[in-house]
Amino acid sequence: MPRDRTTESFTRAGLNLIQQALSIYDADLRLAVCNRPFQEMFGLPERLVTPGARFDDTIRYLVDTGEYGQVDDPKAFIADKVDQALAFVAHYVERTRANGRTISVEGSPLPEGGWVTVYTDITSVKRQEALLRARSEELSDQLLTHAEELALTNRRLEATIAQLQEAKAELTEMEARTRLVTEMTPAHIAHVDADGVYTFTNRRLSALLPDRHSDIVGLSFTEALGADTAQLLQDNLARAALGEASVREFTDPATGRRIRSAFTPDETAEGGVYLLSTDVTEEAQARAALLQTHKRELAAQLTSGLAHDFANLLTIILGLQTRLEKMPLPLGAHELTSATRMAVRRGGALLDKIAGMTGSRTVQTAPVVVQDFLDTFTPLARAALPEGVTFQLTNEVPHPALMLDAGSLSDSLLNLVLNARDAMNGTGQITMTLRPVKDTWLEITADDTGAGFSDDALASALDPFFTTKGDEGSGLGLTMVYDLVKLTGGTMRLSNIASGARVSLRLPLKPAEAEARPRLILLVDDMPDLRAGVREILTDLGHQVIEAASAEEAETLADLPGLDWVLSDIKLGGMDGVALCKSIAARHPDLNLALMTSLPAADPLRTEGAARWPVLSKPVTPGDLHRLLNAEAAA
Known part of the structure; x- marks a missing residue:
């Protein structure tokens, strides 16, 4: 039957508290059990107090270290000890060790072979006995009483010391196990005291946020995390210090990583807060992509029926216009019917765009050589620009290849170029830059030297059908770019800079794995x-x-x-x-x-x-x- 680990721990602790040294060897003369005083009494190395250690190896070690004093024939001495052990005869002996101390050795055989031996240091007892024998006539009853009390006190003190040593050993072992578990946990675990200073950390902060230090004990909350991140979490920390647990998910301003932090009050007298933080960037990206997919499915369900009916109406209108044109009409009526027909066709084109935006669409990533992709895209972008508009592209991505949907990304970037072109009235510059953000995101920015986004555009440009181009725009261009970015789990942001407008895309940065062997x-x-x-x-x-x-x-x-x-x-x-x-x-x-x-x-x-x-x-x-x-x- 397997032994219960708790029982083993209790048994080991109990044996270690015994004043005497104890060892148990089995019938094959291999160590089964011993306590810590056995190792300490004879100064044995770890290998000789490990279950399975050979009895003759232990005797050989004691002979070599001088435990038995001068031994003329070590080989014969060891063989004699082994023979005595194999006989399994109960015995009690007292011997003086090479260091001058006296021990008693009491051995008893076990029913199934092997024996248990108890070793007791009786040096003080022997000295007291000698003193009593030598001067018994001079000692008063009071001195004998004091001697007995002193011996009892010494024994109690030795027992207390042994208990403290055992408790210290248990605490040290427990602390080592706790440290190992926390170091192996893929999360940052820490404790902040009532003054907001770190008193414990598992040194995993740098794995969570690469630009932070790992050893932050003694640093304040703000010093360890940085002012911006600490400001985001200050309210949760303050509420936890008052006894209210909470969980906060946030985007780290410096790295762009998505972090989930749990704040648990420390209910001991010292107070403070326990922190548990994990990186949920990939989870957040997957959630965003799934949410966008659900939105698309819902949009498709809502628009499919309307689009079908609207298409039927357009067909009817187009048919009526054709019949009208065959009739004798007053002067100028043909211009109106032609305009109506053109409007119907534009409505049909708009239906196609809506179907493309809400229909089935998945991101199919594959390894893409970044420079090859940009070399192909650059001529396309420049071909769509007038002579007065220049295009500049900068690649700061260190990875030679990334997992991307090259076709969809190319269409999206070209859409950004065309929007920037239309905002500059024929002259200016478009600058596109690709760079990594803390090994988490691929950030693509498109800057132009136009007039910038209006307040309405900053608020609504990503909404379907919003356009600043009047009748010439459908309002679906940036929406389709936004749709692609969200399907990958990324983000899209519009802003104004000193030179004009900026569109920023962030896509998950996934370097392509090295190719397998050539086939x-x-x-x-x-x-x-x-x-x-x-x-x-x-x-x-x-x-x-x-x-x-x-x-x-x-x-x-x-x-x-x-x-x-x-x-x-x-x-x-x-x-x-x-x-x-x-x-x-x-x-x-x-x-x-x-x-x-x-x-x-x-x-x-x-x-x-x-x-x-x-x-x-x-x-x-x-x-x-x-x-x-x-x-x-x-x-």
Whole structure:
């Protein structure tokens, strides 16, 4: 039966309180139990007081340290002690140690083998006995009484000292365990006294907020956290000091991290507050993204029916206008019908934008080389600007690659450029900067030298249909950018600066993981141009490619050693890609297979292939191939 840990602790504490040293060895002459006085009496190292220690090793150590004085033949001496131990004969002896002190050794055998031995330091008793024998006729009854009282007092004092030592050892062990637990906890745990000074910390503050110090004991609340953060939490700290517990979730001004802090009153006489703080940045990002998804779903439900009815009305109006134009109308009526038709078409375009904003949309991130992304985006941005407007882009991101939805981000940034262009009346400068914020956010700012945002725009520019462009604007541009940012769990902020307006986006900063080892891929496609495009993507991702222009050629190359993947088009001349993969899988069941095609999802051939292997839709993107190959690496 397993022993209860509490019982073991009580037993160990009880044995340590005994004045005598105690040891128990089993039938194999291995240590089963001993107490602390046993170790202290003979100065034994830790290895010899650990359960399982050999009896002969202990005797050898005592001989080597001079416990038995001069021993002429240590080997024979140890063997004799072992033989005596194996005999398990009850015994009592008194001997004088090499240090001059006298001990009694009392051993008793155990029923199932082994024995228990008690060692008692009787030096003071022997001295008193000698004194009494030598001068008994000179000692009065009073002296004997005082001697007895003194001996009793000494014994009580020794017992008290032993209890204090045991309590100190228990407290030290408990404190060490508590420290270990708090250090391993992925949170900052601390105590602040009634004066607002830290008296304890688990030194995890710097892991929570990288620009803070870890050792903050002795610092005030403001000195440890910084003035801005301390100001945010001062009210919670004050209420906790008065006995009111609370939890506060806040964004740290310096790092942008989302922190949840619990304030618990210290109800002891000293008072103060216990603090428990955790980093919930990723949780907050996920909550924001989920909330935005729910909002989109609700918006889609509310608008879908209205949009359908509105579209029907527009269709009716357009039909009536067509019939009107066929009738003989008075002078100027055709201009009115043309204007009406144009308004109907604008209404239809607006419906498309609403459908795009509220319809199904997910953020699909993939590793994106930041500089490549910016090199592609910059020409697009400059092409949309007139000659009098310049565009400057600065990249301060140290990571070469990030997890991003490149297409959606490019559309959003281009939208910011176009809005800035319209605000500058043909002349000025647009500056876009990418930089990390404390390894938590990717911050993208777009500054322009226009007139800046009006008060109404600062308050409402992110609301659907708000526009300052009159009839020329739909009021959905910034709303769609805001929608993308919220879907990622990020934030968007509008402000005015000295030179004009600023739009700031913060997206979760997620560096792309290092690529796995390069793979050897057999690429099968009977169209050279398409094959060349996919090959270029794969080599850019760091992989090696072998090409096959037909299924027959691919079957031969599939037997090459070291091959990791076969990626084949479904539509091939002769044997199709599905049949090719079946043939290869029969010979090489461990080989990774995938298909690519432009066939619709309902096509029987595509459905048959998708039932067994991954199928990529053409045109194949770098993100598609990266996810495919990384899914295999993760598996």
